[in-house]
Amino acid sequence: MNAQTTFTPADQGAQVLHLSARDSAPAVAPFADNLDHLQAMEQEARLILARAVLRCNGCEATQESDVARVLSLAGLSTENATLDHVELLLSGHVQKTRLREEASARAGIALTLPRFCENYGLEGFERSVVLLLFMLTTSRGFCEMFYLCGFEKERKWTEGMKIGSLLAIICRDYREQIDRRSGFSVDASLIRQEIILFRNTLDETSNILDEIVCLHERFVRFILDDNNLYSTMFRFVGRERSCVSLDQVVMDEAAKHEVVTHVGNYLKRRELGQRSILDEFYGYGTSLTLLFHGPPGTGKTMLAKALACHFDRQLFTLRLEDLNDTPGSYEENFGSLFREASLHGGIVFFDESDDIFRDDSRASRALLIEIEKARCVVILATNKPVELDPAMERRISMKVSFAIPDPDLRLCMWQSLIPPGVRLADDLDLRMLSERYEFTGGLIKNTIFLAINKAMSDDGIENTVITRELLNHAASLQISPLAEMSRLCRTYPPAMTLEDIPLREYQKEQIRHLATAYRRLKEGGLGLSVLLGSGDIQTGINAVRALANECGLMVREFDFDKTLSMADENRVIDPVSQKKVSPMRYAFSPGTGSAAVILFVDHNREVERLLADTPDTARNMMLAELTSHLRTHPGLFCLVTRSPGKARLPAEFSLRFDLEYPPEEEQIRRWEEHIGWSSVDDDLVTLVEHHPMHITEIDFLARQTMIHAIIHGGSGKPTVADIYETIERHQGKKHQPVLFGENKSKGELARQPLGKSKDQGNE
Known part of the structure; x- marks a missing residue:
């Protein structure tokens, strides 16, 4: 058969078609639809098989009847089916198909296989x-033809193909087969992007040619244009077509323009297939991953939805709170999510994404891997301060900050969030509202929505009029709980660690033991209450933050003076009972304090007054309320105060912990950093001997001294006298015993520049 050289009119037609397509690229009709295109692709696949049979490279078919049947299924007869003839037919078919694909694209007819590729x-x-x-997965006729070819007679063709069979079918000769083996390596595009999957587990003893591969089932359905989701895990994947306009997003215009430009360019290049060069060059990490961070209600979710609407893309989300209930592993769930987004050119959006990166969990690692492999836009949003893990940090392409808006931006929000048709009363001044209420966009939207909801008549929104009274009342519903919370409590994650605090090592070890004690007491349902004394309040606060970090707790910080108030006007709403209670009771409410250390900060030495021996009814009531809460509180409580002297603590306190000053060498080093010397001087040693301090105290007093020196001397170079005067002004006179070395008289220190000896100062 291979020796036949005669050509039929059909052969000549194919040759003419081939030359014409190559030279003049005549106009061709587009495909009618995706199915029409897939039928043409089926014929291309059959011709590829027919060519492989005629080459007989690795083919085990020996019966002439099988070969004839294969050629027949490809639409060929044995009389004219030479290898050259089939090569010509295949080339012509491919040329025409590609031209019709281009014509279909111009006509707006969506073809899934070209888009996928x-x-x-x-x-x-x-x-x-x-x-x-x-x-092999979708065409019964092709399956029958492949089986007749005899490449894999011992197996069922529905299980996929051996790599050796694929190489024998596609490649021209043995040399090309060897070269193309690399297409199935772990770094190859088909494997790296998980387009094809291995049926078996490979190891060092595996013969790569005998390994069976198949096309991922989701990609098969995509090419078939079947975008229905059948797996139960997709019940937790959200797919949304947003209708939020970019004009509705009020934020810094330069930042918004930057985001829109980057997203637009990325989607355009990906759609045109121009990103493949970068994919091949970098190999991984070519998704556009954005981090939106800022307080709640500042527009992070709104911008994500607006980007999806503006670029006509689906927004893919995964409900993180349901992640543990979804079938399959984290890897499978995230893989399915990102696969869907990549197939549809969509945007993956994770709201409140900080929760998933907690504690380096398996879920977080799975997500990081998928972001690394993704070829789509990924948006992460968080309300919390940005403290990214280094593994996450390097995967973020761009960070976008959403700040609390200033009055001008708030005015734009008030204006943009009023729907068309709604009228404003003459007494309404939006500028006044924007200056009066320090709202985020979310709170402004809530305020307008409530006002419209109350003002809307049965005639519809067109006749709705919003008055100043309506908006002020709606705004008061937003601001009231915020005002109560902001003046009493601040909740935050403790960024401070023990290594960040300049304490003596044995005291750091004591704090670690405190954390261990808390964890053990917690197991028995007991609490731990600590009074922490420190000559510097900020150092005490930092120590509690480090303790909270050791215990894995948040910090709920209260001003101790405010929690002691029993006045009715200072009562706040208990989140559990929804009744107004005293600030002290609110602080110990089980609904708000069980997962955080309760930190009371005594700036005004209220502890000393509470523990005084002189009788006082009001003081006794305050102390009784505090101790009653401590008796039943199951968590960690810390009260930071200046040293309360020798007053006896109530039994409800588990222990008293006094912070010592850091080592003298560390104090001296801190003074050097502020004053700018390069070596230790006797004057500075004397200063530390007479006035030991915590590091934060040194920082404060050094700044005050520099200001004092500039005002009085102009040079900004402080003298020893400047430092002593600043200390005396802020701390009062101290009489400390000399710890080591000689004590200099006040006259010797009078106006001597810091960093010079007495003799040097007189020169």
Whole structure:
């Protein structure tokens, strides 16, 4: 058969078509639809098989009847089916199909296989592999033809193809087969992007040619244009077509323009297949990953939805709170989510994403891997301060800060969030509202929505009029609870660690033991209450923050003076009972304090007054309320105060912990950093001997001294006298015993520049 050289009119037609397509690219009709295109691709796959049979490279078919049947299924007869003839037919068919694909694109007819190959940067050999595996899964006629070829008679063709069979079918000769083996390595595009999957587990003893591969089932359905989701895990994947306009997002215009430009360019290049060069060069990490961070209600979610609407993309989300209930592993769930987004050119959006990166969990690691492999836009949003893990940090392409808006931006929000048709009363001044209420966009939206909801008549929104009274009342419903919370309590994650605090090592070890004691007491349902004394309040606060970090707790910080108030006007709403209670009771409410250390900060030495021996009814009532809460509180409580002297503590306190000053060397080093010397001077040693301080005290007094020196001397170079005067002004006179060395008289220190000896100062 291979020796036949005669040509029929059909052969000549194919040759003419081939030359014409190559030279003049005549106009061709587009495909009618996606199915019409897939039928043409099926014929291309059959011709590829027919060519492989005629080459007989690795083919085990020996019966002439099988070969004839294969050629027949490809629409060929044995009389004219030479290898050259089939090569010519295949080339002409491919040329015409590609021209029709281009015509279809111009006509707006969506074809899934070309789009799939463009999205993943597949062409040539890789595209042929996808085509053959796809047809093996979807075409009964192709399956029958493949079986007759005899490549894998011992197996069922529905299980996929051996790599050796794919190489024998696609490649021209043995040399090309050896070269194309690399297309199935772990770094190859088909494997790295998980387009094809291995049926078996590979190890060092595996013969790569005998390994069976198949096309991922989701990609098969995508090429078939079947975008229905059948797996139960997709019940937790949200797909949304947003209708939020970019004009509705009021934020810094320069920042918004930057985001829109980057997202637009990325989606455009990905759609045109121009990102494949970067994918091949970098190999991984070519998704556009954005981090939106800022307080609640500042527009993070709104911008994500607006981007999806503006670029006509689906927004894919995963309900993180349901992640543990979804079937399959984290890897499977995130893989499915990102696969869907990549297939549809969509945007993946994780709201409140900080929760998933907690404690380096398996879920966080799975998500990081998927972000690394993704070829789509990924948006992460968080309300919390940005403290990214280094592994996450390097995966973020761009960070976008959403701050509390200033009055001008708030005015734009008030104006943009009033729907068309709603009228404003003459007494309404939006500028006044924007200056009066320090709202985020979310609170402004809530305020307007409530006002419209109350003012809307049965005639519809067109006749709705918003008055100043309506908006002020709606705004008061937003601001009231915020005002109560902001003046009493501040909740935050403790960024401070023990290594950040300049304490003596044995005291750091004591704090670690405190954390261990808390964890053990917690197991028995007991609490731990600590009074922490420190000559510097901020150092005491930092120590509690480090303790909270050791215990894995948040910090709920209260001003102790405010919690002691029993006045009715200072009562706040208990989140559990929804009744107004005293600030002290609110602080110990089980609904708000069980997962955080309760920190009372005594700035005004209220502890000393509470523990005084002189009788006082009001003081006794305050102390009784505090101790009653401590008796039943199951968590960690810390009260930071200046040293309360020798007063006896109530039994409800588990222990008293006094912070010592850091080592003298560390104090001296801190003074040097502020004053700018390069070596230790006797004057500075004397200063530390007479006035030991915590590091934060040194920082404060050094700044005050510099200001004092500039005002009085102009040079900004402080003298020893400047430092002593500043200390005396802020701390009063101290009489400390000399710890070591000689004590200099006040006259010797009078106006001597810091960093010089007495003799040097007189020169």
